[in-house]
Amino acid sequence: MAIPDTVPGLGISWNDVLFLVLAAVLLGSSLLVVTLRDIIRCGLALIAAFGALAGIYVMLGAPFVAAAQVIVYIGAIAVLILFAVMLTQAKNAPTRLVFQTQAIPAAIAAIALAVIVALTVTATDWGEVGSRIATATDALARLLFNEYILPFEVVSVLLLAAVIGGVFLAKREDRDA
């Protein structure tokens, strides 16, 4: 049995359905990240947002970036954030107020930012926009290790510096104990 090109009854393509579902998951879980009261749940919603974004990268034809998204963001950064949450949330920590007093102006500013970005994007002619093309991973590797070799090395030095700085900042001082 052949799968039809468009969704029966709706007339939109499967790719659009997938994009809409992933975008809804991404925006919904991002909203949960910034609004939930329990910060552990914020961290779990953040993982859902990262996963949906990895799906969107696959739709955009960048599978290597999607894999790196899953490994780096879900595997490393989200776990790091969850560890920090567990280390800093005392049981008697006041959680009455989630937001600062400037939450309403911040919401207005954020909505204005979204509207301005959307208007600008739709009003701009992006020039020679082709149809979606996939990225070949071997071409990516060739470019990364030839033309971009200097930024690659600089980033590795930056990561080393961040590791050393993180250990130095987070280590317990003796007189503190």
Add this chain to the structure above:
Amino acid sequence: MSQSLDAYLVLSGILFAIGTFGFLARRNAISMLMSIELMLNAVNLTIVAFGAFIPDLNVDASVIALMVMAVAAAEATVGLAIVMAIYRNRRTPLVDEYDAMRQ
């Protein structure tokens, strides 16, 4: 819709705005770092979307997105270490109680 650059750019703009709101409005320092991660992800989505639709940028965009991810990892490491260091001194993760320089 999934074949147009505008849809991805608008999605990325909304994600960035959500991150901005979280950074400005949340009281918890770790929530603010999560919001920064959301904003970095929105920028990465923009880069990858341009790479997918503009042939000249196709491979370069993926390379730049990977660089952004590495820098985001470094930022999360140092940011969380700073939050931990402040937490050891002040015993609170709430940023509006970090008022030592105001007194």
